Amino acid sequence: MPRPLVCSSLVCQVMKTLIRELLLPLIAVAAAFVIGGVIVLAIGDSPVKVYRLLISSAFGLFDALGNFTFDNWGYTLFQTTPLIFTGLAVALAFKCGLLNIGAEGQLYVGAFAAAWVGITFAAFPGVVLIPMAMLAAMLAGAVWGAVPGLLKARFGSHEVINTIMMNFIAVGLVSYLTQNFYKAPGDPIMQTVPIASQSHIARFGSLLNPLGVNFPQRIPLNISFLLALVAAFLVWVFLWRTKWGYEIRAVGSNPSAAEYGGISVRKQIVLAMALSGALAGMVGVNEVLGYRYRYYHDFSPGYGFAGIAVALLGRSHPAGVVLAALLFGALNRGGLFVDIFTDKVSKDLVQVLQAIIILFVAMEMLFRGQLTRFFPALAKKNAL
Amino acid sequence: MRNIFNYTLIASTIRLSTPLILAALGGLYSERAGVINIALEGMMLAGAFTAAVVTVFTHNPWIGLLSAVAAGLLVAALHAMATIKYRADQVVSGTAINILFLGVPALLSGALFESTGATPQLPRDQTLPDAPIFNPQTSPALASIFNQKPLVYLAFILVAMTVYVIYRTRFGLRLRAVGENPEAADTAGVGVNRMRYAGVLISGALAALGGAYLSIGQNSLFTRNMTAGRGFIALAALIFGKWHPVGAMLACLFFGLAEAVAIRMQGTVNIPNQFIQMIPYILTMVVLAGLIGRATPPKALGVAYAKE
Numbered sequence: 168m169p170r171p172l173v174c175s176s177l178v179c180q181v182m183k184t185l186i187r188e189l190l191l192p193l194i195a196v197a198a199a200f201v202i203g204g205v206i207v208l209a210i211g212d213s214p215v216k217v218y219r220l221l222i223s224s225a226f227g228l229f230d231a232l233g234n235f236t237f238d239n240w241g242y243t244l245f246q247t248t249p250l251i252f253t254g255l256a257v258a259l260a261f262k263c264g265l266l267n268i269g270a271e272g273q274l275y276v277g278a279f280a281a282a283w284v285g286i287t288f289a290a291f292p293g294v295v296l297i298p299m300a301m302l303a304a305m306l307a308g309a310v311w312g313a314v315p316g317l318l319k320a321r322f323g324s325h326e327v328i329n330t331i332m333m334n335f336i337a338v339g340l341v342s343y344l345t346q347n348f349y350k351a352p353g354d355p356i357m358q359t360v361p362i363a364s365q366s367h368i369a370r371f372g373s374l375l376n377p378l379g380v381n382f383p384q385r386i387p388l389n390i391s392f393l394l395a396l397v398a399a400f401l402v403w404v405f406l407w408r409t410k411w412g413y414e415i416r417a418v419g420s421n422p423s424a425a426e427y428g429g430i431s432v433r434k435q436i437v438l439a440m441a442l443s444g445a446l447a448g449m450v451g452v453n454e455v456l457g458y459r460y461r462y463y464h465d466f467s468p469g470y471g472f473a474g475i476a477v478a479l480l481g482r483s484h485p486a487g488v489v490l491a492a493l494l495f496g497a498l499n500r501g502g503l504f505v506d507i508f509t510d511k512v513s514k515d516l517v518q519v520l521q522a523i524i525i526l527f528v529a530m531e532m533l534f535r536g537q538l539t540r541f542f543p544a545l546a547k548k549n550a551l
Numbered sequence: 552m553r554n555i556f557n558y559t560l561i562a563s564t565i566r567l568s569t570p571l572i573l574a575a576l577g578g579l580y581s582e583r584a585g586v587i588n589i590a591l592e593g594m595m596l597a598g599a600f601t602a603a604v605v606t607v608f609t610h611n612p613w614i615g616l617l618s619a620v621a622a623g624l625l626v627a628a629l630h631a632m633a634t635i636k637y638r639a640d641q642v643v644s645g646t647a648i649n650i651l652f653l654g655v656p657a658l659l660s661g662a663l664f665e666s667t668g669a670t671p672q673l674p675r676d677q678t679l680p681d682a683p684i685f686n687p688q689t690s691p692a693l694a695s696i697f698n699q700k701p702l703v704y705l706a707f708i709l710v711a712m713t714v715y716v717i718y719r720t721r722f723g724l725r726l727r728a729v730g731e732n733p734e735a736a737d738t739a740g741v742g743v744n745r746m747r748y749a750g751v752l753i754s755g756a757l758a759a760l761g762g763a764y765l766s767i768g769q770n771s772l773f774t775r776n777m778t779a780g781r782g783f784i785a786l787a788a789l790i791f792g793k794w795h796p797v798g799a800m801l802a803c804l805f806f807g808l809a810e811a812v813a814i815r816m817q818g819t820v821n822i823p824n825q826f827i828q829m830i831p832y833i834l835t836m837v838v839l840a841g842l843i844g845r846a847t848p849p850k851a852l853g854v855a856y857a858k859e
Contacts, residue, residue: 206658210658210659210662211662266640266642266643268589268642268646318836318839318840321840322839322840322841324836324839324840324841325839325848327587327589327642328786328787328790328835328836328839329836329839331589331783331786332783332787332832332833332835332836333832333836335780335783335828335829335832336829336832336833339825339826339828339829340825340829342825343823343825343826346825347823469650469653472646472649472650475643475646476647476650479643511661511662511665512658512661512662513657513658513661513662513667515653515654515655515657515658515661515668516654516658517654518650518651518653518654518657519651519654519655519658521650521654522647522648522650522651522654523647523651525643525646525647525650526629526633526639526644526647526648526651529633529637529639529640529643529644529647530633530637530639530644531637532637532638532639533637
C-alpha cells in the first residue's frame with residue numbers, strides 16, 4: 168500500500184484535482200477505443216487505418232495533396248457546436264440532480280421556433296430579427312424543459328419519463344406544423360420555407376475573409392460556435408458564482424438539506440429544467456440561422472442524447488463539456504470519412520463508441536477500485 | 552368511417568399491440584425488481600436485428616427467434632452488470648444501450664450485407680407463419696382476427712403467466728420485495744441482487760421477442776431503427792398500466808388501437824395523424840402526474856442496492 172503523498176502546495180492540489188477529474192474520463196475513452204478497435208477487427212478492417220482516418224479527417228491541417236485546409240477543423244467545430252449546447256443542457260440539469268433526457272425534444276422545438284420567427288417576421292431588419300429568433304429558440308426550449316420540471320415540482324413525477332415522452336410530442340408537433348403550415352407547396356421534403364435572408368447569422372468565412380484569411384464560405388461553422396463557448400462560460404459563472412447557481416447545486420447535492428436551509432427545491436427544479444431546455448434550444452440557432460436557413464425535419468442525429476455522453480464525460484463541468492463535445496464532434500466529422508474510405512466500417516462506429524464511452528463513464532466503479540490503489544486522490548467519492 | 556372501423560381494425564390492433572405487450576411485460580419484470588429499464592428500445596432492436604440476421608443465414612425463423620432471445624439476454628446482462636454490480640445510473644446505462652443498438656445493427660449489417668442498416672428481404676416462407684385456425688375462404692373475418700403469429704398468442708399467454716408469477720409465486724413475491732424494500736428483503740434472506748439480475752434478464756428476453764416479432768413476424772427484414780420508439784411506448788404502457796400485467800396489456804391494446812387508427816386515417820380524415828400518435832405519450836404524462844388515478848412506481852425503483 169503506497170503512502171498517500173503529503174500535498175499542500177497549490178501546484179500539487181491542482182495536479183490532484185486534474186488527475187481526479189481527467190483520469191477516469193480518459194480511461195473510459197481509451198477503453199472504448201480499444202473495444203471499438205476489436206469490433207473493427209472483427210468486422211474485417213484495420214483499427215489502425217480506421218483510427219488514423221478518424222483523426223486525420225477531424226483534425227488534419229492538410230488535404231490529400233498536401234495543401235493547407237480549414238475543412239477538417241471547420242467541420243469538426245461545426246459538429247462540436249450543437250454538442251456543447253446539449254452537453255451544457257444536460258450538465259446544468261445534472262447539477263440540480265435531474266436527468267434531462269429531453270434535450271432532443273427541446274432542440275427540435277427550439278429550431279422550429281427560430282425558423283418560425285425568421286419566416287413570420289421577414290419584414291423586420293436583421294438586428295431585430297436575429298435576436299428575436301435566438302430568444303424564440305431559447306424560449307421554446309425553456310418551455311419544453313420547464314414542463315417536466317413543473318410536473319416534478321408539483322406532482323413528483325419522474326423527469327426522465329416525462330422528458331422522454333416530451334421528445335416524441337415535440338417531434339410530432341413540429342412535424343405537424345411543418346407539414347401543414349410552413350412547407351412550400353409541393354415540396355417533397357419535410358422542411359419549412361426558407362427564413363428571411365437578413366436573419367442568417369455570419370459564417371466564419373464571412374468573418375475571416377475580410378481579414379485576409381481564406382476560410383471557405385461553404386463550411387457552415389458560424390457564430391453559434393462562439394456563442395456556445397460564451398454559453399459554457401456563462402453556465403460556469405451562473406453555477407459557481409451566483410446565488411441561484413449555488414442553490415441549484417445545493418438541491419442537486421442534497422435536496423432535503425437545501426430545503427432545510429431555506430431553498431425552495433421546487434423552484435430550483437423548474438429553473439434548472441427551463442435553463443437546461445433553453446441551452447438545448449440554442450442548437451436551433453446553429454442549425455437554422457447558421458446552417459440550413461430553414462427548419463429541416465429530423466435534422467438531429469441524436470444531439471440531445473449525445474449531450475448525455477458529453478455531460479457525463481465532461482463531468483458536468485463547462486470546461487469538461489467543451490472538451491468532450493470536441494471529442495464527439497471530431498468523431499462525427501471523422502465518421503463520415505470512415506464511411507467513405509473503408510469497405511466495411513460505417514460511420515455507425517461512432518455511435519457505438521459513444522455508447523461504450525457512456526457505459527464506461529457510468530460504470531466508474533469498474534475502474535475506481537483499481538485506480539485508488541495507485542492514485543489515492545481518487546478515493547474521494549464524487550458522483551456526477 | 553366504415554373503412555376505418557371494421558373487423559380488420561381489430562386484427563391490426565392485435566398485431567400492432569403484440570410487440571408492445573411483450574416489451575411492456577419485459578419492462579415489468581425489471582422495474583418490479585427495482586431496475587429502471589429505458590433500454591427496452593435497445594433490447595427490442597437487438598432482438599429484431601439478431602432474428603433477421605440468423606434467419607437469413609439459417610433459413611429458419613424459429614432458430615432466428617431463439618437467437619433473438621439469446622441476444623436479448625446478452626444485452627440485459629450488460630444492463631444488469633452495469634447497474635447492479637457496478638451501480639451505474641440505471642437511466643444512463645439504459646440510454647447508452649439504446650444508442651449502442653442504433654449503432655451496432657447498422658455497423659454489422661454494413662459489414663455483413665454491405666447495406667446501410669437493413670438486412671436482406673426474407674422469403675415469405677422463412678418468416679414466422681400464421682396459425683391456421685380458421686379458413687380464410689369460408690370465414691374471412693375470424694381468420695383475419697385469429698390467424699395470427701404464434702408470438703401473438705404467446706404474448707397473451709405470458710400476460711396470464713406473469714399475473715400468476717408476480718402475485719402467486721415465491722419468485723414473484725421476492726421480485727416485488729426487492730423492488731419495494733430491498734433492505735427488508737435482504738434481512739429476510741432474499742438475495743437482492745440475484746433477484747434483480749433475474750428480473751432484468753427476463754426483461755431482455757421478452758423485449759427481444761417483441762423485436763423479433765417486428766422483423767421476422769410482421770415484416771420480413773430488419774430496417775434501421777425499425778422499432779421507431781416502440782420500446783418507449785411499451786414503457787409508457789407499463790406506467791399507464793400502473794406496473795400491473797393486465798393494466799399494461801390493456802394500455803398496449805389501447806396504444807395499438809391508436810396506432811392502427813392513425814395508419815388508417817392517413818389522408819382520409821381531418822384529424823392529423825401526428826396528434827393520434829402523441830396519445831400514448833400525453834396520457835402517460837397525465838397518469839404520472841396523478842390526474843387520472845395515480846401511477847406509483849415500485850418504491851426502490853432506480854436505487855442501486857449496496858449491502859451494508
